[in-house]
Every structure is written in C-alpha cells, then in structure tokens.
Amino acid sequence: METRIKDLNIKSYYKITKLILIAVIIMSIILGILIGSYFYYRKMVIETEKNDILNLVSTVSSQLELYLDRKDYYLKEVINKSQFKSQFNELLQGEENVPLMEVLYDIQSKENISIELINKEGNLLKVYTSDREYEYRRGMDIDKAIKYQDDVYYVDTKYSGTINIIHPVLIEGDSQGFVRMKIDSDYIYETYLEDYKINQKGYISVKDRYGRILLHPSNIGYGEEVVKARKRQYPNYDWSELEEIVNKQMNRESGVGEYHSIWPGEDKRVKKISGYSPCIIGDTFLIVNLSTDYKEVISSVRNITEITVIISVLMIITGIIMIVYIYTVESKKNKLLVESIYHNELQEKNALLMHQSKFAAMGEMLATIAHQLKQPLNALKLALYNIEDYYYLKENDEEYLNTLFKSNYKFIDKMAETIDDFKFFFKPQNKNGEFNVYNAIMFSIDLNIDRINNFEINIDIQGDKDITTIGESNIFSQVILNLINNSIDALSDIEGDRYLKILVHEEEKNIVIELEDNGGGIKEDIKDKLFEPYVTTKENHGTGLGLYISKIILKEKFNGDLFIENTEGGVKERIILIKEDGDATRK
Incomplete structure (x- = not known):
C-alpha cells in the first residue's frame, strides 16, 4: 500500500509539473494572441480613420472645385x-x-x-x-x-x-x-468647409499652391508659408514632418500623413493626422487640408487597451487559480480515487435499481394478469362441469349445449384479449409514434378494471378526448397504471364512497393530466422524499420505485414532469407534457 501511495505521489508530482507547464504555455500563447490582436486592431482603426479622412477631404475638394468651375463658367458665359x-x-x-x-x-x-x-x-x-x-x-x-x-x-x-x-x-x-x-x-469657408470635422478638434484649412495660408481657424499667418509661420511661432520645435507633408501638397498630391504640431489656441505640441487633396482652378490649385487629433482618432482603442489589460490580469489570475486547482486536485488523488470507486458502485446500484423496477413492474403485471384470468378461468371451469353433467346425465337439449359452448368460447376470447393487452403493454414501440392520450389512460384503466370494480371505485374521466402526443404509448400507460394502482391501494383502506377523478386538458404550451382521489393524504415526513428510490407509502408492500421511475420516464421519454400535492381528503397527481413545437396535435 505504501509503495502504491509513493508511486501515486511521484506520478502526481510529475503530472502537476506537466499541467502547470502546459497552462503557462497556453496562457502565454493566449496573451501573445491578445496583445497581437490589440496592436492589429489599433493599426486597422488608424488606417480606417485615415481612409475616412482622405475620402472626406477629397469630397470637400471636389465640391469646392465644382463650385469654382461653376463660377468660372457663369462669368465666361456673361463675358462672351x-x-x-x-x-x-x-x-x-x-x-x-x-x-x-x-x-x-x-x-x-x-x-x-x-x-x-x-x-x-x-x-x-x-x-x-x-x-x-x-x-x-x-x-x-x-x-x-x-x-x-x-x-x-x-x-x-x-x-x-x-x-x-x-x-x-x-x-x-x-x-x-x-x-x-x-x-x-x-x-467659401462658411459654406463648404466649416462644418466638416472628424472629431472635436479637427478642422479644415486651405493653402495656395505655394503652401501659403488662405484659410485657417487660427486666423494667424495669412499669406505666409505655413512651415515658415510655424517655425516663426515655435522656433524650438522640429517641423520636418510638417515640411515633408507640405512639399507633397505643393506637388499636387493627395494623401494622409502624421506629424506633430500645435492646435489653434494651445501651446502644447501634439500629434496630428492630416489628409490633403488639391482643388484645381484653371491653371493653379488650392490645397485643401483636414487635420485631426491623433489621440481622438485612437480614443476607441483606449477602451480596447483597458479591456486588454483587464483580460491580461484576469488571465494571470485564472492561471494562478488553475495552478492552485491542479495542485489541490492532485494532492487529493486518493480521495478522488475513493470517490470514483464510490461513483462506480453507485452506478452499478442504479443499474440494478432499474432492473429491479422492471421486475417489480413485471411482477405487478403478472399479478394483474393472474387476477384478470382468474374470473374467466373459473367461469370456463364451471361451464365444463355443466358440459360434463350434460354428458353423464344424457340430457337432450342441443340449444343448452350450444349456449355452454358459446360461453366457453367467450371466456377463451376474453383470456386471449387479456393476454394480447399485456403483450402490447410490454412490446417495444416507435419512440416517435403518435398516440391518443385519452386512449392510453383508458387502456391503463382497463388493465385494472377488476380491482377498480372490486373496491367499488367510481372512475370519472373528463376532458378533451382528441389530444395526441409523441412517444411510446405503452410506456406512458405504465406511468398512468402506476398512479392508478397507488390510488387504488390508498382507496382500499378507506370506508364510504371512493372516487378517482381524471382530467385531460391542454394549456398554451402544455398537455396536463390530473388524477385526484379521496384516499387520504401523504404523510408530511415522506412528502418531500416521494420521488426518491425505495420511499413508499405502503407499509407492508410496494418497492418504493413506482413514483421514482414514473418521474424519470416522464422527464426522459416525454420531456415532461410529475407533481404530487395533498388535497382535502386525498392526493392530486399532475402530469405535465410539453407540446411538440409548442402545439398539441388534435384528431
């Protein structure tokens, strides 16, 4: 035993090390993918914004160009x-x-x-x-x-x-x-340019072909080359990025660039994105420029940054939890083995329980068959005695003899019908077959009709007789038969009138079958344990499996459920069947 425990500890140690290493590798890969995805997303956001800026400034430039062309055209028309x-x-x-x-x-x-x-x-x-x-x-x-x-x-x-x-x-x-x-x-600025913005700080400016400022929201440096104006205003800053962009603009290029500059009214150097496009007028052109704040462009990425950090922290915490969990699980290996053995034994017991319930149901059916056959067998025996007397007494009444034969045939047919009913009850059926709920209930009642009559129980079945559902009708009848047997057993112990009321009806999404008797209520000490195996209200007989198996059948076979409650003087059992596709079939 000690050697086995030692081996288990060694295996557990190596397994813990292996799992921790795998967890670290997986977390590293996920974190790498997460961070890579963040930078990729950030790049895509910036590229998308740049394309939007370029499209917008190109649109503005085209509109302005169209306006100036129209002005030129009208002037020429008048002059000519x-x-x-x-x-x-x-x-x-x-x-x-x-x-x-x-x-x-x-x-x-x-x-x-x-x-x-x-x-x-x-x-x-x-x-x-x-x-x-x-x-x-x-x-x-x-x-x-x-x-x-x-x-x-x-x-x-x-x-x-x-x-x-x-x-x-x-x-x-x-x-x-x-x-x-x-x-x-x-x-021009008020009509065509002022309202175009990408974000709060964005603005449009216009320069001539030589980079001299024509329109700018700062109202500073009009007529001056923009690079010279900025160098004059802020001589300590590096303006090479702006100079490169302006050179491209003066070459009549369209594009988007990043550079550092100053927002109007502020002295803080910030990063900007500039989109620019030429506006042709005759043999010269204007430079339409849209500038926007780089930080505002990537503001949506900031939220992603925070989320990325949070997810990364959560990943690390999750990794630590996983490592602790792995250690805890492996350190309790022996306990898990014991629980595993216990679980296997429990499964075996459940399997035996299912077999036991089947045999119990079969035993009840055999008892019912014996009871059902006893009456016609006794009648058949009596008729055979009468035939024997007819023979030995040498009676000469052919009509009486035919009557005896017909009654014998009737008794034999009754026994054959009983055997066919029970044969149908245990015969496997199509799981997706359609059956009539009312007929299945009547079939269960017919199987127990002798016991019902013997105890003078008044059966009152009401409701819709045309409701059908999907499943195995004999399995459903087994559930009904079990509930009816429980009611008969309870009613057999009371004096006075005995009744069993059955109601079949449908709600918006369910088919409901209610069985209510006046056989006395269920004791409070076992009321909450009714659907546990081996719990029975029958002191001297009963397996305690009927309600347990019935609930399992309804859940697994019919997507339904079974509920039981005490009423005044008895018990009400309520079966709920979920309608197929939200609607019951009616025929």
Missing part, C-alpha cells in the same frame, strides 16, 4: 455674350453702367467681394461691390493678364484673401479690357 461686349464698349466710351454685369453681381453678391471691369491698360473702369472701404489694387494677376492677354486664376493670400478669376473681354478678336471676379474666401 454680345450684349455684354456692347455694354463694355459703351463703358469704354464713357457710359457708367453695364446692366448685365450688374445683374450677375446682384445674384452672387454674397459670394463675391467685387466684380471689376478694367481696361486693357489695367485701369479700373467700373466696380460692383458692397464693401464701403473698397480700394482698387491692380496686383500681379492683372499684370499677368495684360502681359499674356489670357485667362488668369490667382489666389490672393496676402492682401484680400480672395480667389481671383480674370478673363479678357474680346471684341472683334482684340482684347479691350478685363473682368476680374474676386471670390470671398470667408464665404
């Missing part, structure tokens, strides 16, 4: 009309009004700072503007238009903060002057 050319020519001759251009300005007055009519020398002829402080400034764009006698598109970031579109006025093929439309950049 012969009516306008005639009016412009009159303006050159001293007239003061150009009605067609005045109409165009009135329609677009909120969008434009001014519409200027200029002669071919660059002098102002007429201006349409609502700016009371308006002052004409010739500018580089007019000089370029005069030099090349062609369309000019110019972004004025330094002085007026406008987008200028200049077209020559051609009369009979010669340029007689120019029309300059100065589009208000503030209107």
